[in-house]
Amino acid sequence: MWRAYGSGEAQVLALRDVSVEFASGEFTAIMGPSGSGKSTLMHCLAGLDTTDRGTVSIGDTSLTGLGDKALTRLRRDKIGFIFQQFNLLPTLTALENITLPASIAGSKADPAWVSRIIDTLDLADRLDHKPTELSGGQQQRVACARALATRPEVVFADEPTGNLDTRSGTEVLKFLRTSVDDFGQTIVMVTHDPNAAAHADRVVFLADGRIVDELTDPTADAVIDKMRGFEKLALDMNADNASGQFTGLNHSGAA
Template sequence: MQAADSAVGVQPAVSAVDLVKVYGSGQTAVRALDGVTIGLDAGRFTAIMGPSGSGKSTLMHCLAGLDTATSGTVSIGGTDLTKLSDRQLTVLRRERVGFVFQAFNLMPTLTAEQNILLPLELAGTTPDRAWVKSLVDVLGLADRLRHRPSELSGGQQQRVAVARALVSRPDVVFADEPTGNLDSRTGAEVLSFLRQSVRELGQTIVMVTHDPVAASYADRVVLVADGRLVSELEDPTPDTVIDAMRKLGA
């Protein structure tokens, strides 16, 4: 089944229509996405899950403009990514999209504060110091701003990455296995802040995860198998996610 689009008349934060992604050609071609249509509402936390090789990471990469679709359309805030030049796509990702990765992807020579402010520096925009302070305070980073990544724990590095993703107030934040390198307690802290940023700041978050507990922090879980959307859950719990994944043979 295809997941339902957003409510009639409401512009989704992120959407795809008949999205196909094929890697390779001829007999070696792999159809990673096979006609995906989906709408992800603004101000909600959506988790994408599925068995290994299901296409969940490919879906997120196409939705985020990190990978190009073979056919179909992808839109962020009403802007069709498939019609943008490489330069326009780079600008859109920089100004309207935030990213949180499993490997943190911080610049090792920069301090925590410099890493947080990097998207604004690249965009040539002036930081909103009150907003930056609120992120730093909520994430518990005030006494770590002068530290470089090598001087921070894994959890602190990921909190810096989350602050960096949110500092420009993007239309949407994409998180790819954001707790994959964290212990369960630290992972729960990061997920709680992502959840808080949705509820209190109106942020839109799309997260790929294999962890049912991580997925339970989301408002909605979209399940992918064999490059297609097969089901979804509203207000998930770890148990309902485990049951749904078990039905997929994961």
């Protein structure tokens, strides 16, 4: 897929011929330097942004060419979202926030399923509390429960631990890991944190809008080593450009 912003000399290529697949029931982290295209890739995958060229599919459903109403239904029925900013409605209780997507769809969340998620996230004694009465970690756990309440095909998590302390962030990451291992959930997470990426089954690395590498069964140290390599490559490219030379990145994409 390709995605560009602006035009002419001001045009910025955010994604350049990216080809990638995410297996069902797998936890994938997307990493890369600032401006590498991580968030753009996630937004295109989740139907929050469109591609200029290429196609995006979730399961058997192609997002490419869908109208606004169809995209809204797809995001509601097939996708869960967890954001760095918790995005909870302040006037609703924790339980009402968790069941909100089903309410908007005019349906009712499966009580047994919701109860299982609530128990796993240890939220049973916080269901009547509003967001202002919850800690940051508790708010993000409510957001996690909301994301899984409708049993989506995939959950996209954008820096889900970015606003949390270490302990709360670890709790959220453990839940995401559990949701894959015990619930068979598919998770795609953008993160800058090697420790967060180490909870994933696989890490996909972006640089300059391209997929440049990937790592399976990652450890934090292995992720750090990869990132250092990309930083050195970026410095070398800048030095080559300054001297009138150019060194290109070449990667066919991950399948």
